[in-house]
Amino acid sequence: MTAIELHGVTKQFADVTAVDDLDLAVEEGEIYGFLGPNGAGKSTTINMVLDLVRPTTGTVTVLGRDATADSVDIRRRTGVLPEGFSVYDRLSGRKHVEFAIESKEADAEPEALLERVGLSPEDWDRKAGGYSKGMCQRLALAMALVGEPELLILDEPSSGLDPAGAKEMRDIVRAEADRGATVFFSSHVLGQVEAVCDRVGILRDGTLVAEDSIEGLRDAVGGEETLDIETAGVDETALESVRALEGVSQVTRVEGSDGRIRVNCADDAKTRVIGALEDAGVGVSDFHTEEASLEDLFLAYTEGDSASPGTDGDDEETAEAPTDGDEARSASDDEPEGDDDEPEMEPEGTERDEAGEADGTGERAEAEETEETDEGTEETDEGTEETDETDPTATTEEVER
Ligand SMILES: Nc1ncnc2c1ncn2[C@@H]1O[C@H](COP(=O)(O)OP(=O)(O)OP(=O)(O)O)[C@@H](O)[C@H]1O
Known part of the structure; x- marks a missing residue:
């Protein structure tokens, strides 16, 4: 069975097409x-x-159920780490986890979860408003893990985490997959994705432009590798003989070195390159191969005019992780009015369910139809209303737009 399936899904916000006729299938148990x-x-x-x-337009199926009609059931079986997670400043970490346990009607030990995500016991009963970004992110993960969910949805999970925290996050993701959970996670930190994912989908302008294993994507981009060669010294004639070889696209000297050169070539051209240098009398003292990095792959699929992989891939800046971890705590400023009070500890999805039942199709659907001109704003407000009252993990992203 597929854990997540989208068929022909389009999402239009006024004149912005955020998602465009998207088909996506995530298999059960995969990362x-x-x-x-x-x-x-x-x-x-x-x-x-x-x-x-x-x-x-389109249909979204999650854990075999319709995402809209069965959203309460789906949310009970799903653990979510939302982008821009905001804590309730005055509630302790322990209270947050207890809230999640109560919401899910799960049988879980808050301490075990807090410990699992690396929060120290001395922090468990501190107000989460004093937590660092990384601690907030760990807390969000603890809440997502409540009840051993069948599906984990992690939106930028390593945001705000230091390298050790990011590694712990990856280990938890792997352990969850070993337990049988499906993990769907979005990230800009490409190393995270490479280290842990079975399959990767690359979205561009609301369309899936590539979907494969990392290896498969590499092959699709051309499978070109970079040979870094250390020589005792190399002249132009020798370099020309390498440039002339089949499968070699580029040969450059490494600036500031005596005899290091870099050769971009197909996998099967590597031995020819070394052979040609030796034939030209060049002593090769060492060489190693660098595969195309995920950054290169990402850029190949997401830059340029076409939605197919290009060849360019030097500008790693573009693929750097954004600093959206800032939202983790600052977003708490957007808490609903009267945040002096503790949030009501209602089961997750209660308000949503009631809203959905109010008119049979959900208030939002109606609002979208009647207020077409201000669709985005309408959803924004509504999202806040629904999620803030029911779930402190709810994203505030739409509010901020
Ligand atoms: N509530 C909204 N109202 C209006 N436009 C929106 C809304 N939500 C998203 N969009 C627009 O839809 C497009 C896709 O946004 P989305 O947040 O899904 O992208 P993303 O891939 O998650 O980006 P990022 O990596 O920056 O978080 C953007 O042009 C965004 O401005």
């Missing part, structure tokens, strides 16, 4: 990395999977 540049439509897709946003 699926969802990549894409800023604004590609990742969060919108995740929000549709969670029924926080409804598709303009």
Whole structure:
């Protein structure tokens, strides 16, 4: 069975097409990395999977159920780490986890979860308003893990985490997959994706431009590798003989070195390159191969005019992780009025369910139809209303737009 399935899903916000006729299938038990540049439509897709946003057209099925009609059941079986997670400042970490346990009607030990995500016992009863970004992120993960969910949806999970925290996050993701959970996570931190995902989907302008294992993507981009060769010294004639070889696309000297050269070539051209240098009398003292990095792959699929991989891949800047971890705590400023009071400890999805039952199709659907001109704003407000009252893990992203 597929854990997540989207068929022909489009989401239009006024004149912005956030997701465009998207087909996506995530198999049960796999770790699926969802990549894409800023604004590609990742969060919108995740929000549709969670029924926080409804598709303009198309169908979304999660754990074999309809994402809209069965959203309460789906949310009970799903653990979510939302982008821009905001804590309740005055509640302790322990209270947050207890809230999640109560919401899910789960049988879980808050301490075990807090410990699992690496929060120290001395922090468990501190107010989460004093937590660092990384601690907030760990707390969000602890809440997502409550009740051993069948599906984990992690939106930028390593945001705000230091390298050790990111590694712990990966270990937990792997352990969850070993337990049988499906993990769907979006990230800009490509190393995270590479280290942990079985499959990767790359979204661009709301469309899936690539979907494969990392290896498969590499092959699709051309499988070109970079040979870094250390020589005792090399002249232009020898370099020309390498340039003339079949499968070699580029030969450059490494600036500042005496005899190091870099050769971009197909996998099967490597031995020819070394042979040609030796034939030209060049002493090769060492060489190693660098595979195309995930950054290169990402850029190949997401840059340029076409939605197919290009060849360019030097500008790693573009693929750097954004600093959206800032939202983790600052977003708490957007808490609902009267945040002096503790939030009501209602089961997750209660308000949503009532809203859905109010008119049979959900208030949002109606609002979208009647207020077409201000669709985005309408959803924004509504998302806040629904999620803040029911779930402190709810994203505030739509509010901020
Ligand atoms: N509530 C909304 N109202 C209006 N436009 C929206 C809304 N939500 C998303 N969009 C637009 O839809 C597009 C996709 O946004 P989305 O947040 O899904 O992208 P993303 O891939 O998650 O980006 P990022 O990596 O920056 O978080 C963007 O152009 C965004 O401005």
